[in-house]
């Protein structure tokens with residue numbers, strides 16, 4: 407058995423303490439194990455990068471001292487740490503990257519022990535029983551990672567709304583839920599799919615259930631979080647001696663690369679302090695979606711959601727077809743509360759519903775990319791935009807040929823709140839507000855002239871005006887491409903009242 411130890415203190419805080427350790431792995435090892443202890447850390451995280459530059463181990467969050475094992479072979483039925491990348495362990499200089507996303511105090515102390523050996527790996531991690539690996543070995547940066555994952559596998563067929571949660575965490579990052587429990591809660595809620603979005607960590611294995619779980623990642627910086635939905639390759643998280651995510655230029659490059667490989671980049675809880683998006687210079691061209699509705703159990707999210715709606719409208723005023731999505735962002739067990747008087751976090755609250763011909767991972771990501779999405783805290787919606795006798799979906803361009811539009815839009819609301827409102831918003835302005843009907847049927851007619859940019863979306867509100875559901879816009883004559891605009895420009899206008907400098 408070979409082993410190496412190191413201890414020290416991460417760099418002084420100014421947001422992030424970081425450290426890098428190098429060790430020489432001997433040849434012929436069958437497993438590698440890392441144990442790490444941090445003292446005084448807020449959210450410590452650790453990555454191992456092998457001598458060929460591939461990420462082999464990821465860990466972000468709470469479970470201090472857990473033995474993290476990377477096996478050289480993926481044996482059937484073997485328990486796999488869901489942040490480990492199995493595959494041959496090349497000899498030579500490996501790097502251990504350490505960081506702590508801390509907001510106060512001086513850098514935490516760490517103690518790390520790396521061990522490697524031959525034969526069966528010792529004391530395997532006590533995670534979920536028998537997760538199935540999504541990959542068979544290490545991928546270099548930028549290469550597709552999930553060679554054992556079925557992006558086109560249909561878990562169900564038929565054109566309908568499929569129900570999912572786009573923002574979820576497990577023990578692999580800082581949540582208290584195991585993959586097994588998360589899957590059960592999602593199925594109990596009636597979800598068809600879930601996107602797993604651990605902080606700066608790619609999930610490498612999942613327990614097999616009837617829930618379709620799609621790989622994602624929550625790119626987590628000190629100045630904002632963005633979900634990459636349908637991620638296919640490992641994020642290059644470190645650059646030189648600093649994490650890649652701590653600069654605007656690097657985030658820009660990363661989001662461009664992810665969008666190019668077909669993933670959807672969605673800025674999470676964009677206005678929720680202290681996790682709101684503060685990279686003001688980000689081009690809106692990099693943003694395919696924003697999380698309008700995040701964890702409704704969190705008290706500050708009521709105001710943050712109203713702000714997110716205003717921000718979303720500003721992006722559309724600029725001509726950017728950014729889609730609104732939702733995510734529960736669950737970190738707590740069902741019986742836990744942040745404070746005694748707060749409601750529990752609920753997997754599937756809100757639910758993001760995606761229209762597709764079949765339930766496949768690639769199809770869900772594509773549906774989100776095209777805006778065929780509504781988001782709900784409960785009611786089932788049937789939005790139907792009809793133009794010239796043809797049914798159109800949310801997210802659609804209603805006048806691709808440039809002509810005028812005669813739109814008949816109907817919305818059916820099933821199992822809505824007893825009392826509430828349906829609110830129609832055209833070009834960021836309320837054009838109709840009607841009490842929720844007992845039959846749950848609502849409709850609106852609009853006539854749009856040729857060549858004039860128009861977009862229309864609809865919200866369902868409860869009796870107190872809280873957002874219960876919303877449907878993504880349909881539109882016509884959008885500028886293409888829209889003029890170059892940055893995040894901060896939309897944010898400033900949203901803060902100072904909608905549409906100030908509207909053209």
Ligand SMILES: [Zn+2]
Nearest residue numbers: 573575624735
């Ligand atoms: Zn999150």
